[in-house]
Ligand SMILES: Cc1cc2nc3c(=O)[nH]c(=O)nc-3n(C[C@H](O)[C@H](O)[C@H](O)COP(=O)(O)O)c2cc1C
Ligand code: SF4
Ligand code: SF4
């Protein structure tokens with residue numbers, strides 16, 4: 001069993017209530033926090049090795065360190081709770097089961113960076129998480145964990161929920177900022193980075209829900225305790241949203257360093273119905289697929305998965321069995337990205353649409369023999385070419401699907417039909 | 431701070447903190463770009479301007495519009511990777527483009543079209559039906575929008591928001607369905623709307639005025655100055671080489687005056703050039719207007735100004751001098767510096783008086799960007815020449831001229847090219863004879879006894895001084911049609927015919943003479959350069 005930092009309270013159905021959370025040891029980090037110099041909190045978080053769980057895996061402490069110290073502008077925290085990456089549902093679990101842990105994390109980050117206002121940008125469809133979170137915020141204000149002079153510390157913090165309106169691109173940090181500002185969610189070119197010019201043109205930290213929810217542990221137990229978990233560069237534990245063809249899909253916490261497939265098998269009971277494993281998408285729909293072979297031979301941490309040609313992303317693991325059609329999977333994800341592109345950059349706007357149209361015709365049995373190569377030719381022009389990485393987020397998996405499962409594509413084209421069409425579970429992704 | 435960068439091995443000296451794309455383009459690297467514009471700044475959406483910057487970790491593809499130069503920066507603009515990126519962006523933009531170049535007004539000056547030749551030149555790989563959007567949408571009094579041609583560069587949106595201060599366009603929708611549009615039920619009504627047509631890299635926004643008028647390759651472009659208000663924006667006059675008519679005015683970059691922009695009113699103020707022209711000299715005899723040759727008209731002028739003179743007798747000379755003193759000179763504040771100066775010389779040497787420069791066009795709207803309420807381009811020029819400026823735009827009697835006009839006086843009126851208002855008309859009626867140099871017929875020319883054709887801004891050479899004391903030069907854009915003597919020369923010839931003295935050696939000599947004036951000291955008016963010269967002490 002893995003160490004539980006994030007999911008420790010998931011089994012307690014009442015942990016979302018302040019009184020219960022307090023009884024479970026909640027908010028006890030604050031006493032220590034307010035006695036610590038903010039700069040050394042940032043140092044501690046840097047030393048803990050905590051990395052962002054929103055997708056990019058960037059060091060949380062380093063990001064905070066980029067925020068200018070000597071500024072007379074207000075600073076903001078944007079909590080990324082948009083959870084738009086297909087396959088990802090772990091932030092939802094935190095917000096529903098343990099919302100106060102997130103609030104505690106928000107207080108820690110805000111105190112360390114000198115932030116007075118935090119916005120939690122929640123995916124609009126997340127009605128239950130929003131209600132739970134608002135309930136928790138109200139309780140926290142009532143008990144003096146938020147608002148003016150928190151617990152007599154002299155530190156003030158306001159927290160607001162901002163509901164998204166259903167755009168994946170508003171999960172990208174600068175798209176998110178534009179959206180909170182009331183504008184169309186379109187990523188900004190970088191530089192400048194949000195740490196310097198972010199929300200309302202002020203210094204801003206953007207962190208994922210899960211990232212922040214690790215902070216109470218780091219303060220309570222010390223950065224050494226956190227850094228002792230995991231591997232050399234991938235510290236701590238991570239929440240994995242496991243879906244697809246497994247016996248028991250769900251959110252599972254796991255310390256880094258175990259074998260990827262063994263973890264999936266132990267946690268979920270393995271491939272549904274004892275069918276053969278075809279492949280594993282390890283980090284959300286944006287990550288390249290691993291073949292069954294690769295999944296069995298990869299260690300679960302950022303570096304090993306990168307070495308295997310994929311990425312850990314948001315920790316959304318999708319399992320494909322022999323019954324799933326890879327061409328269909330490409331059709332589904334390409335349609336998603338072609339629909340969610342904000343439309344600023346020609347490579348993304350036109351490229352995702354082009355790939356989606358080609359994927360669709362292959363899946364419909366109308367593909368041309370040149371189609372797989374056309375996809376391979378177009379994909380590189382979507383990579384590293386655009387304002388944000390949404391274009392890469394289709395190009396990388398698309399390329400991997402075609403490269404690793406070329407036979408399936410050719411078969412669709414040759415037989416002019418989808419060989420899996422009769423299979424009820426032909427797609428994992430919809 | 432002065433720094434050095436290298437681009438494709440070439441060393442460039444520049445200033446710290448400038449946009450890389452500007453530095454590269456000023457040095458001839460021709461970095462392609464759709465969304466960047468030096469007047470709008472970077473937006474980073476089109477991805478066409480990518481170059482490689484050499485970093486310790488190897489070459490990094492980056493957009494040059496959003497990068498600032500730093501000392502020692504090493505840039506590659508011609509690698510295979512850069513070329514592939516440009517070709518890719520061009521291919522993406524053309525995938526669902528309607529390709530209606532043969533009927534597009536932008537053809538010939540379209541960035542998308544030009545870059546296809548420069549960076550792509552491949553056959554289309556589009557096998558699907560092109561995505562449809564709306565075409566030929568009427569979005570306001572000045573503009574037509576074609577959404578299919580739009581490359582979504584956001585320039586028009588940013589211009590209206592950041593400069594015009596009227597956010598009247600936006601990009602709605604997302605992904606390939608994104609489209610440029612107005613806000614529901616609203617039109618683009620900005621007084622600067624037509625700048626969006628210049629900014630639009632493609633034919634998505636076209637000018638109702640220019641639409642379908644001239645294929646752009648027939649246009650002859652002449653740098654000049656707008657004379658609609660006292661700002662004097664630098665412009666280009668575009669003349670159709672086929673019919674020698676002005677078809678379009680567009681702003682010309684001048685950091686000292688107008689930046690990259692001009693207002694719609696000035697831009698559309700060229701049609702008068704082609705209407706109601708005074709085509710030949712006219713003399714009026716017994717109430718009848720008779721067209722005549724320039725020689726005959728000049729002879730008529732001499733006889734008017736020398737009335738009563740009996741050459742050879744002392745009585746005759748005295749009469750001549752008396753008659754000459756009764757010449758009263760009014761020049762429009764739309765006249766050039768040369769015309770005003772020639773008028774001053776005439777009035778001084780013949781009538782021992784000063785001319786008046788007249789404001790006669792009613793004030794217009796003034797705003798935060800360019801427009802000045804004073805609709806005369808050269809009031810400042812008159813002030814600098816020490817000529818009193820009188821105002822006939824209000825109902826103040828005689829425009830404020832308090833000097834009584836002696837009975838039997840002759841009026842010489844120069845440059846009144848539009849209908850004049852009642853007060854001015856009344857003032858002019860008291861003269862026994864009216865002599866005019868005017869480009870266009872008006873209620874004033876209909877009262878003239880002798881009328882000599884003038885030239886509009888599109889046909890003449892001359893200097894004007896804007897309200898800030900910035901001198902710029904008008905250049906003749908139309909040729910052949912009006913090979914008339916320029917107004918300043920007509921005035922000089924009248925002076926010469928009375929005084930017997932020739933004063934100026936061509937327009938260069940005239941400018942030299944103006945240069946002797948204290949207000950213009952230290953400025954060579956014969957070498958102004960394309961953006962003009964700012965007088966150091968414009969308030970004399
Ligand atoms: C298209 C796109 C969508 C994204 N969606 C999310 C999201 O839903 N939730 C999230 O936490 N991060 C998302 N990200 C990542 C954020 O941009 C950002 O890296 C993250 O919020 C930073 O927080 P972290 O450092 O704590 O991970 C997305 C990125 C991209 C490019
Ligand atoms: S890559 Fe796509 S989603 Fe990202 S900014 Fe560009 S067009 Fe928008
Ligand atoms: S209409 Fe022209 S300027 Fe405006 S966004 Fe489209 S291409 Fe750019």
Ligand code: FES
Pocket residue numbers: 462463464465466473474475476477478479480493494495496
């Ligand atoms: S000009 Fe640089 S991205 Fe458009």
